[in-house]
């Protein structure tokens with residue numbers, strides 16, 4: 001990849017050497033199979049001797065109908081750029097310490113991609129606008145939002161989560177700009193709004209929601225939801241308007257959501273009863289999304305009985 005001056009040193013210091021399991025690659029890429037037909041795939045953070053990305057694509061070359069597979073690790077910046085230009089789809093787990101630059105390069109060269117990254121990237125000032133503007137979205141992900149990677153680094157996982165020769169990394173996800181079914185599936189909501197359970201922030205005209213599943217089905221105003229919401233985000237169901245984080249004021253991430261600076265907000269974090277809350281994404285229900293009508297529990301058997309009479 002480009003801009004790799006001194007990256008060897010940075011890379012060592014940042015603990016970027018951990019390797020993806022074949023099973024995790026298979027679990028994610030089975031949702032993208034149709035995209036690979038006739039395409040040149042580049043895995044550009046991958047030593048083919050150890051990379052399971054190489055193994056996955058070489059084993060499945062015929063089945064996917066690939067045109068070409070290129071697997072490289074960083075050696076020659078100019079050559080890397082030529083290969084990037086040639087590629088249709090880039091698939092890898094890039095060094096987390098260089099994730100921002102890595103994504104910027106993919107966007108600059110208008111590449112399609114499926115890559116692993118940390119969900120914290122979502123709050124980054126360069127990355128968030130890509131998520132907000134539906135240029136990048138989350139893939140299917142790792143079970144429980146955590147992955148086990150082959151690594152020699154010391155693992156801090158609890159005994160039940162520890163796997164020999166591996167490191168457990170929490171908050172990892174797949175990021176992509178390839179169309180997937182998941183992002184068209186509605187999040188099923190079952191709560192209804194009431195002012196007591198959904199207080200407004202001191203500094204944003206938005207209600208606070210601590211758990212994605214608690215998003216009320218009937219609220220039309222702005223809502224602040226946790227970053228993990230992105231895993232359930234369907235752009236036909238919700239629109240993303242901004243983010244409340246330490247850097248939102250500077251970057252105007254809060255967008256059109258009315259905001260009044262607060263002494264506690266450190267540049268834009270949401271504040272509730274004078275206390276800062278974790279980063280929140282500001283969303284709103286799509287107007288085109290019909291308001292679901294909550295049914296009474298008692299109605300359900302009637303519906304089932306009606307079906308049974310056919």
Ligand SMILES: C[S@@+](CC[C@H](N)C(=O)[O-])C[C@H]1O[C@@H](n2cnc3c(N)ncnc32)[C@H](O)[C@@H]1O
Nearest residue numbers: 001004007016018019020044045074093094095
């Ligand atoms: C998180 S590891 C993942 C390795 C492999 N993609 C996998 O998933 O098993 C990131 C890899 O990128 C390599 N790397 C670091 N800087 C790079 C650069 N500038 N260009 C390409 N690869 C780089 C690292 O040496 C490391 O092996």
